[in-house]
Amino acid sequence: MKTKRIFLIVLDSFGIGNAPDAKEFGDEGSNTLESISTSKEFHVPSMDALGLLKIDGVQVKGKAENIKGSYGRMTEASRGKDTTIGHWEIGGIVSKKPLPVYPNGFPKDIMDEFERRTGRKAICNLPYSGTEVLKDYGKEQMETGALIVYTSADSVFQIAAHEEVVPLEELYKDCEIAREILKGEHGVGRVIARPFVGKDGAFVRTSNRHDFSLLPPKLTMLDVLMENGLETKGVGKISDIFAKKGISSSVSIKDNRDGMMKTLEIQKEDFTGLCFINLVDFDMKYGHRNDVDGYAKAITEFDTWLDKFLHNMNPDDVLMITADHGCDPGFPGTDHTRECVPLLITGEEIKKGISLGTRDTFADIGASVLDLFELEGDIDGESFIPLVS
Known part of the structure; x- marks a missing residue:
């Protein structure tokens, strides 16, 4: 398989429930996808067509029959449920020790x-x-x-x-x-x-x-890509999350809509490498504010945009869509929720309709990105590309 560009989109906080250790985090029963699916604003035909609603454990019913991508879910191996830990794990770092938290304030x-x-x-x-x-x-x-x-x-x-x-x-x-x-x-x-x-x-x-x-504690897939002469473009807060390490260029955004429009502009560029996108409104504006309808409307807007993105993909492009944690707007409290996250992958040379099951770590994405570019790196995770190529 010859891949020139990978677009990796993180829908910040778009969890799909069923994390096996959710009880340890006080999040048993949380499910961001199920909560927003109850809203009249929820409409996701594009992600449905990629297999979102066929993922193991997802109870929301879909209408798509001819699935255009492969799909699965991922559990978080790191001891945390925050943005930094989640993205680091996507990049190939499993953090066994949680980052410090301060329920009583700072010393x-x-x-x-x-x-x-x-x-x-x-x-x-x-x-x-x-x-x-x-x-x-x-x-x-x-x-x-x-x-x-x-x-x-x-x-x-x-x-x-x-x-x-x-x-x-x-x-x-x-x-x-x-x-x-x-x-x-x-x-x-x-x-x-x-x-x-x-x-x-x-x-x-x-x-x-x-x-x-904080600087990532070891190399990520981004470092490996740069060391091998590939571009690593960050959209949104990706550069901030990785403390600019492993990022060759970065584009700041005002909100989801701005991020999606700027991603379409990057899609027109001729480059070889990875475009890593974070869309934060789902988390910041809706999950933390318990706004079910607002979250559903934002996902629907993304899904409409996704249809256009898919039509503009080149034959040697690969698209992956995932999340970094949950933030169930229908769950008690306003904090992140410990959930599994979706894994959607599509491209002209990616097999269609393959279930990738439940992956043990988000780091499988990092390993798979390197695999698509036929590179090796000392990162955590196991590639799922052999299943879809």
């Missing part, structure tokens, strides 16, 4: 050093919803100039500030300071800038979010 010595080096007081320092923290602390932030520091069930150190009070350049610098402090035992997966605008009672987060990630 005093960490916060003292952060305040000393930034020159600003920090307020909150608790796990919080990103929208609720603005309701409770946004006014104080504007009045005092203090930085809102908060976390979640994930390994994150988030800093929120009003753009008119703390300029973006300063906020990003404050995040860099936090990233320098948070190492070793306190090496959180991501430090995230969360700028906002508006007035008390109507604060809104802007698209100027920026992630400062």
